[in-house]
Amino acid sequence: MNIRLETPADFREVENLTREAFWNVYRPGCTEHYVLNRYRDKPDFIPELDFVMEEDDRIIGHVMFSKAIITLDDGGVFPSWTFGPISIHPDYKRKGYGLKLLIYALGKAREMGVGLLQMEGNIDFYSHAGFDLASKLHIHYHGEPRGAEVPYFLAQELIPGYWGGREGTYCPPKGYFVADENPEAFEAYEATFPPKQKLRLPGQLGYEG
Template sequence: MNDITIRLEEEKDYREVELLTREAFWREDRIPKIGVGCDEHYLAHTLRTSKEFIPELDFVAEINGRLVGNVMYSMAFVELPDGTHHNVLNFGPLSVLPELKKQGIGSALMRHSLKIATKLGYGSVIFFGHATYYPRFGFKEAKEFGITTSWGENYPSFMAMELIYGDLEGITGKYYESPLYEVNAIKATEYDKLFPKK
């Protein structure tokens, strides 16, 4: 395996990042449900324009100059019982070209981005993801911190991690991410028409 280079995404990368995100998440069985094989490439497109998006945590991975992975972060919050908000990070999509999965690219993107997020002073990360993959980076079920989804439930795939020790101490409540994560299926399907037909 060649060395993985990680750098910030640049505007010139946008189309290629969306193409690789589309490849990473595409599943034929999603077409009957959402009208397209994935909507994560449209999410990547819209996130960049949102107020919650964090450009300094938007990284791409390259091997020999070829773009092979990407991770994006955005702001989210936990709403406490008294109505106040505690800001946290959310990340996703995390994308790796399918033919290069299980070669450390996703792990490199995660470790690098979490390290930089900590250096920048962000306290915690909460997100939805694969329950068997992310604990290797230190994530635990969010219920261990007393945090639920916005609709008041918990799942193994709903996870949290402190970047700064004690950041979630006493922080119990409901988690809210950018509304853009509720992807509009019609708009995603229309946007997909700008890409090569699969």
């Protein structure tokens, strides 16, 4: 198993991997491969934290990081970071690869001075890499009431004390909403991949049977 930076020669393979990993997981089909496709040119993208994982002479994992901000209660803006999509190919899921990739990337992020990360995800996975509910750091999620339990909104100080006991609200960077903003462009991009069946499945967001 090898982890290295992504190169332009990997782009298509990694987008296909992202599509395979996310397909029908959170919704029928997925859009995360398009997010990645559009993100690499954005100023928020961090090329030094754009990793692929190789095994059996193929790319089986990927993770990217982004600059982000937290709007402080006092009106200020606090520089922070987020990450995702993170993908492990379906054939290699639940074998420890995702955690290895994430812990490696977090170590590199810390070395670069990344002090705080917040993101949406399943605590059952991310707690193994040091994440906890963001509400414990008094970081709130946009669109959710202040006192609400937001079990999917997680955070971690990579540099202890970086957040410094502040209070604020996080909204993911605009780059994560590209498919919603431009559905026609997304559909045109999606059509360049082999067809896959979209299914509504239990466990997806908003699934009601």
